[in-house]
Amino acid sequence: MTAATAxxxxxxxxxxxxxxxxxxxxTPGGETLTKCIQCATCGGSCPSGPDxxxxxxxxxxxxxxxxxxxxxxxxxxxxxxxxYYCTVRCPQEIHVTDIMYTLKRxxxxxxxxxxxxxxxxxxxFIMWVEDFGRAFELGxxxxxxxxxxxxxxxxxxxxxxGMVSKGRMAFAPSRIKGLDGLKRILAxxxxxxxxx
Ligand code: SF4
Ligand code: SF4
Numbered sequence: 635m636t637a638a639t640a641x642x643x644x645x646x647x648x649x650x651x652x653x654x655x656x657x658x659x660x661t662p663g664g665e666t667l668t669k670c671i672q673c674a675t676c677g678g679s680c681p682s683g684p685d686x687x688x689x690x691x692x693x694x695x696x697x698x699x700x701x702x703x704x705x706x707x708x709x710x711x712x713x714x715x716x717x718y719y720c721t722v723r724c725p726q727e728i729h730v731t732d733i734m735y736t737l738k739r740x741x742x743x744x745x746x747x748x749x750x751x752x753x754x755x756x757x758x759f760i761m762w763v764e765d766f767g768r769a770f771e772l773g774x775x776x777x778x779x780x781x782x783x784x785x786x787x788x789x790x791x792x793x794x795x796g797m798v799s800k801g802r803m804a805f806a807p808s809r810i811k812g813l814d815g816l817k818r819i820l821a822x823x824x825x826x827x828x829x830x
Pocket of ligand 2: 676679680681682683690713714715716717718719720721730731734
């Protein structure tokens with residue numbers, strides 16, 4: 635290997651490690667990521683696997699290879715429904731679900747998500763939680779559809795009316811007790827995220 639090739643290879647490895655270290659630093663228990671043995675148990679357990687561009691196993695291999703843009707553009711974290719199957723089944727006790735949350739945040743911060751309204755869906759979800767302390771499904775779906783698929787609201791209307799009439803969905807949002815305490819917790823979480 636020539637000196638120039640060795641230098642390029644070293645730079646590449648450093649940048650790969652930089653991405654890996656960033657993901658680890660931003661995830662509670664993230665250091666477990668380095669123990670991945672690529673066994674694929676996570677992908678095999680994942681209910682969203684068929685819709686994901688990359689399985690969690692592939693995402694972890696890409697992270698270790700420093701493929702920052704491919705990872706942050708992948709739809710994988712956005713299809714994660716936080717069921718924690720992967721996390722409880724991983725033989726290496728890797729915090730798979732928490733890493734998915736980290737990748738979502740990083741993709742939003744870097745504006746590196748392709749053709750997905752999922753980040754905006756998350757923001758609308760948080761808006762309801764901040765205002766009322768809990769999700770409000772009808773408002774969440776209504777606001778999201780009006781922003782991204784206004785004609786879909788009519789289809790949604792029939793389904794929503796059925797669910798509201800059967801008591802499966804609330805017609806109006808209601809505030810939780812202790813909302814001020816929750817707001818303080820959320821404000822602190824945001825502060826920690828900014829400083830991370
Ligand atoms: S189950 Fe755990 S060890 Fe296996 S590929 Fe997934 S993250 Fe890696
Ligand atoms: S937590 Fe996410 S990545 Fe893990 S199995 Fe569930 S949907 Fe798949």
